[in-house]
Amino acid sequence: MTQHLIPPAGHDDFNALSLQDQIQIALAVADETSLKSLLVDCVPPITALHRIRNLKTTVSVPLASGTIGSFSGQSAAPSIDGILQFEEAYCTLIASAEELKQGIADYTQQYGNDRGYLDLTRCESEMHTLGQSLPLSQALARLTHSGFSPRQIQAILHLPQDGWFQSWWYAVDAAGEFTVPFLRVLRTLHYPDGTVTIQYKDFFAQQKPDCYMSQSRQVMVLLKNDRSFSETLTRINLARQQLGIDRVILVGSHLSELEAKAYINQGVSLYMTRSLSLPTPANCCHCVNSDCPWHGRSDSPVILCRRFCFEGVEE
Structure with a gap:
């Protein structure tokens, strides 16, 4: 595994800090590449690089007293080192007609789909609301975030009451890649106060898209210090219970192979600042x-x- 969070040797002021301080400072100031490395280069990885959107961090998150602190014998208030919050993408807008044509050809070849568009749109979802009673500025921002071009946005916002705007998207396949084309249609409802409601429905081959574009995820980041395996896992499970976050990245400098397997078996991802033999x-x-x-x-x-x-x- 590659090291991205810890600066190279020679940064004397930084290296004089404890590993816990180094991790927390790195989380607080890290750029997008460093944060993505935590999610992608851990074992097993949390998600794929191309599915990460809008990364944010919270550092040194306090926990309720009288639990982890009393167990580990610490006098300081118990906390975890950080929380990574990000949007995990499940759909992405197909940018051009050429890309759509190639995507449908690839899907047809992979799944033996001989009827092309007909097979891809044979199932229909229920109606969903992308935004309810939005000012035009918010509607514009939401459609821009979706990846629509200015011309497409104008077309969507100026639809007649019974009009629909067609757009093609990719959903993720079983491997987490954007390869499954589906048709999404949008309509815009206009109100006298100038606000709009944007609704959509999907037409797909088999698996209904999980969401409009992405879902919010949170991952705890915890430093592996001198605590035993039992103490560390107890700390992780108590933090899971208090914060309602299941996914965990444990950061450390070394682990035995047996420890690594045990943590992974308990749903913990490992990010080593030195090479890990796995x-x-x-x-x-x-x-x-x-x-x-x-x-x-x-x-x-x-x-x-x-x-x-x-x-x-x-x-």
């Missing part, structure tokens, strides 16, 4: 070990595997 994150679809019973299977439950080897790479 089995390679596995994708059975791209593994050359043909004698394995999971070889080539997209439904494989395997996450880590010592025998995993990419296609075209000899062990």
